[in-house]
Amino acid sequence: NIVIFGEIGAGKSSVINLLTGRQIAHISPDAHRCTLHWTELQVTFKNGTRYQVFDTVGLQEPCLHTGEYLSAISNAYGLITTLKERGGVNLLLFCVRGGKVTATMQSNYRLFFEFLCEERVPLVLVVTNLEREVNMEDWYTRN
DSSP, rough: OHHHHTTTSSSSSHHHHHHHHHHOOOOSSSSOOOOOSEEEEEEEEETTTTEEEOOOOOOOOOOOOHHHHHHHHHHHHHHHHHHTTTOOOOEEEEEEEEESSSSHHHHHIIIIIIIIIIISSEEEEEOOOOOOSSTTHHHHHHO
């Protein structure tokens, strides 16, 4: 079970489509929320290995009303609780937009990795929107 999480518009659904090589997750060309509830998708890699990938609700505190934010937190908690009953979470994909590290990024990391998964699940950082960088690796050096 793989859970992908991050801010609204970070490219979570696009990363899922990239992994599968086809469009199975709904995407939006702007930073509007596409995923309103976590979505379970079966991903089969070229070598035949299958994974369940869970596309989560985008979390961005300043842009969400209190009720929406609490609903998104509840939704994330429900997903992780459900997955604990189904063998647990095997991998977290933390999707962030290139740019400066923000307080929202830090909050999302703490929520999923530290709180919900109790620092027991491997985490991969996926940085999107680095197309304008001359050398994409420079983002890692700056941040």
